[in-house]
Amino acid sequence: MSKALRGIGMTSQRTRERMLARLREQGISDEVTLAAMGAVPRHIFVDEALSIRAYEDVALPIGFGQTISQPYIVARMTEILRDSKPLNKVLEIGTGCGYQTAVLAKVAKEVYSIERIRPLLFKARDHLRELRLSNIKLEHADGAMGLPELAPFDGIIVTAASGHIPNDLLDQLAVGGRMVIPVGTDEQSLVLIERTETEYRQTKLEGVRFVPLLGGTS
Numbered sequence: 001m002s003k004a005l006r007g008i009g010m011t012s013q014r015t016r017e018r019m020l021a022r023l024r025e026q027g028i029s030d031e032v033t034l035a036a037m038g039a040v041p042r043h044i045f046v047d048e049a050l051s052i053r054a055y056e057d058v059a060l061p062i063g064f065g066q067t068i069s070q071p072y073i074v075a076r077m078t079e080i081l082r083d084s085k086p087l088n089k090v091l092e093i094g095t096g097c098g099y100q101t102a103v104l105a106k107v108a109k110e111v112y113s114i115e116r117i118r119p120l121l122f123k124a125r126d127h128l129r130e131l132r133l134s135n136i137k138l139e140h141a142d143g144a145m146g147l148p149e150l151a152p153f154d155g156i157i158v159t160a161a162s163g164h165i166p167n168d169l170l171d172q173l174a175v176g177g178r179m180v181i182p183v184g185t186d187e188q189s190l191v192l193i194e195r196t197e198t199e200y201r202q203t204k205l206e207g208v209r210f211v212p213l214l215g216g217t218s
Contacts, residue, residue, distance in 0.1 A: 015055045016038055016041070016042075016055060017038070018055070019037070019038075019042075019055040019057075019071055020034055020037060020038050022057060022071075022072075023037060023071060023072060023075050026057075026072050028072070028075045028076065028079055029079075030078075030079040030082060030084060032082060032107055033075055033078045033079045033082060033103075033107060034075070035106070036078065036103045036106035036107050037071065037074070037075050037078075037103060039106055040099065040102045040103050040106065040131070041131075042054045042055060042068075042071065042099060043055070044127055044130060044131075045062070045068055045097040045098060045099040045102075045127050046060050046062065046068060046097070047062075047063075055071070057070045057071055057072050058070050059073075059209075062096060062097040062120070062123075063119075063120065063123075064117050064119065064120050065211065066096055066097075066117070066120060066211055067096075067211060068096060068097050068099050069096075069099075069100065069159065069210075073208065074099065074100050074103055075103075076190075077100070077157055077159075077180045077190070078100075078103055078104065078107060078157075080178070080180050080190075080192055080205070081104075081155045081157055081178055081180050082107055082155075083178060086109075087104075087107055087108035087109065087154060087155050088108065088109045088110065088154050089108070089109065089110045089112070089150075089152075089153050089154055089155075090104055090108040090110065090111050090112070090153060090154070090155040090156070090157065091112050091113075091114075091146060091147060091150075091151075091153040091155070091156045091157070091169075091172065092104060092111060092112070092113040092114070092156075092157050092158075092159065093113075093114055093143035093144070093146070093156070093157070093158040093159065093160065093169070093213070094113075094114070094115065094116075094143055094158065094159035094160045094213070095113040095114065095115035095120070095121060095124045095138060096115065096120065096124065096159060097120070097123060097124055097127060098113075098123075098124030098125070098127045098128045099127075100157070100159055101113045101124065101128060101136060101138075102127070102128060102131055102133060102136075104157065105128075105133045105135050105136050108135070108155065109135060110135055110137070111135060111136045111137070112136075112137050112139065112147055112150055112153075113136065113137070113138050113139070114138075114139045114140075114141045114142075114143040114146070114147065115138065115139075115140060115143075116140070116141065116142055116143055116214065116215075116216065116217045116218060117217075117218050118140050118217070118218065121138055121140050124138065125138055140217060141217065142215055142216055142217055143158070143160070143213065144162070144166045144168065144169070144213060144215055145166075145168050146166070146168050146169050146171075146172045147172070148168070148171070148172060151171070151172035151173075151174075152172055152173060152174035152175075152177065153172055153173060153174060153177060154174045154176065154177040154178075155177060155178055155179070156169055156172065156173055156177070156178075156179040156180075156181075157179070157180050157181075158179070158180070158181035158182065158213065159182075159210065160182070160210050160211050160212060160213035160214070161182040161183065161184060161185070161188045161208075161210040161211070161212055161213060162181060162182070162183060162212075162213040163183070163184070163185050164183070165179075165181060165183060165191070165193065165202075169181075170193070170195075170200060173193070173195045173200075174195065175195055175196065175197055176195065176196075177194075177195050178192060178193065178194055178195075179192070179193040179195075180192055180193075181193070182208045182210040185212075187207070188207065188208050188209060188210060189204050189205065189206065189207055189208065190204075190205040190206050190207075190208045191203065191204055191205065192205055
């Protein structure tokens, strides 16, 4: 592993271990999720000027009006999606800088991720290539539409807040699958959707703050 990936000082493995200890204190208990969080170097996904803050529990700007979510939220959404079970095919809406994508790649067999902002997608691709993750496919598309040609997915994770749950994404969730999505405008909540043979079960989890889910591409 290169020096940049290992990190030094405030981006070192020791700093990453302190982040894991904090996640445990915050209630993250899934060991597979924690191992993934420990394996992915968050500092390579933020601008160099912000790298000393990479392992703080804060969201950080990544350009284009977008942010990299705080480690707790990334771990929490991953843990909910996994539900202590192996994940096969996962769809991520909102690649951003690629950090959540990389964590998902450590816990799922296949990860498909959509980003609507082309320059951001290119940056994410560079970050993920540096980690040599081969089970990720990135798409430049409207995230609210999903990827119907590749459905169904046994996990869908949405990293931007929607005023409603997009029907197209519900249709692409496999029976027995789970979707985690922030819902709301002024006040947002993390919502878990579980698809059964006969219905979609919704569970409101906790308050969150995400950038809005926008349509189209740029």
